[in-house]
Amino acid sequence: MYDQVRQVDTEIADILEAELGRQRNQLEMIASENFTSRAVMETMGSTLTNKYAEGYPKKRYYGGCVHVDEAEMLAKRRAMALFGAERANVQPHSGSTANMTAYLAFLKPGDKILGLSLSHGGHLTHGHPVNFSGLLFDALHYEVSPDTETIDYDKLRTQALAERPKMLVGGASAYPRFWDYEKLRSIADEIDAILMFDMAHIAGLVAGGVHPSPVPFCDVVTSTTHKTLRGPRGGLVLSRKDKFKAINKMNFPGIQGGPLMHVVAAKAVCFQECMQGDFKLYAKSMVDNAKALGDALMERGFHLVSGGTDNHLLLVNVAGKGLTGKAMEELLEHVGITCNKNTVPFDKESPFVTSGVRLGTPALTTRGMGVEEMGRIAHIIDSAVQNQENQDKLDALRAEAEDLCQSFPLYPGMA
Numbered sequence: 001m002y003d004q005v006r007q008v009d010t011e012i013a014d015i016l017e018a019e020l021g022r023q024r025n026q027l028e029m030i031a032s033e034n035f036t037s038r039a040v041m042e043t044m045g046s047t048l049t050n051k052y053a054e055g056y057p058k059k060r061y062y063g064g065c066v067h068v069d070e071a072e073m074l075a076k077r078r079a080m081a082l083f084g085a086e087r088a089n090v091q092p093h094s095g096s097t098a099n100m101t102a103y104l105a106f107l108k109p110g111d112k113i114l115g116l117s118l119s120h121g122g123h124l125t126h127g128h129p130v131n132f133s134g135l136l137f138d139a140l141h142y143e144v145s146p147d148t149e150t151i152d153y154d155k156l157r158t159q160a161l162a163e164r165p166k167m168l169v170g171g172a173s174a175y176p177r178f179w180d181y182e183k184l185r186s187i188a189d190e191i192d193a194i195l196m197f198d199m200a201h202i203a204g205l206v207a208g209g210v211h212p213s214p215v216p217f218c219d220v221v222t223s224t225t226h227k228t229l230r231g232p233r234g235g236l237v238l239s240r241k242d243k244f245k246a247i248n249k250m251n252f253p254g255i256q257g258g259p260l261m262h263v264v265a266a267k268a269v270c271f272q273e274c275m276q277g278d279f280k281l282y283a284k285s286m287v288d289n290a291k292a293l294g295d296a297l298m299e300r301g302f303h304l305v306s307g308g309t310d311n312h313l314l315l316v317n318v319a320g321k322g323l324t325g326k327a328m329e330e331l332l333e334h335v336g337i338t339c340n341k342n343t344v345p346f347d348k349e350s351p352f353v354t355s356g357v358r359l360g361t362p363a364l365t366t367r368g369m370g371v372e373e374m375g376r377i378a379h380i381i382d383s384a385v386q387n388q389e390n391q392d393k394l395d396a397l398r399a400e401a402e403d404l405c406q407s408f409p410l411y412p413g414m415a
Ligand code: PLP
Pocket: 032, 093, 094, 095, 096, 097, 099, 123, 125, 171, 172, 173, 198, 199, 200, 201, 224, 234, 235
């Protein structure tokens, strides 16, 4: 493996090998990460990376696009079929550019948008002041209720009626519950706003039929393709027919130049994989695993934001265990679990410290782990918290995590 790279660059070859080792030997619980198939990876590493293809299929600004046209048309057709969408643009380089495309297709700088606050589970691109979305637009935020830690739709409606944003944005990076799309739609209709939903985190669950789809309710739906969807790193915009022209025009030439055709083709492969029966089982298993892990953690006295999960992620408030999110992330890294610190609603700590960690099941489920393994992981997490000062015990827990990894090999055959 990496022979060609090694001949040119031993330093990068060493890094590639080390990263493969890390991915194999740690329990990957970052909720936004996954392990793509070899087919997706092979497509990303293909000759399509050499091709310029500004424009859209059959309407390119470069010659020689016959094959990449076929790849992009396949990706579009499959995305539309997978999500029951009228139209799909598969060119966004990332979730962020997909969101930028959706905003700028319908809004002018200075227009009002209303999205979920970052500290309540939303994403930077939903109007945070340091992000283009907050810099370009007059961004307002809704929050979760302090009692239920779920979205307070009545309050959101009141805020929307008072502020009358031009776009209402749904979707999140750290929200473990179902969304009420019907309510979002009716609020958007009351103020004549565009309804956009960013399903980056839950796209694989929607594709697998275990999470309701935002597509029938929204004017525009954006996504990444590399989280629960398990494809290459990239973005996607789905829309109704009447909104599509504006979206296409904004993605290219508005925001991007040449599309990454190796990634576009890899998205087609990903969508093909998502349409197979076993992807449905995978999607169900992600949710079953998250619920099992959540139950096992709650039994051990951990507080889960909103009291549980409906999807692939858990937001664990560790303040009650006397830890910050930062300390918990470091502790778990120590015992072979990779995750990220995360603010919890109404967090008293700074975003660099936080009171929570976000745990996700997409990657471990891809390895084949199930509810039994989630029980073992809950035990490792709990024991780590209880034995923070006991190095021998922490080493033993790390060995347990590695043992678990070895029982569920990742990329077998990849040298
Ligand atoms: N939207 C949501 C809800 C996300 O969680 C993320 C990434 O974490 C993005 C957008 C941005 O995606 P990318 O990192 O590909 O720009």
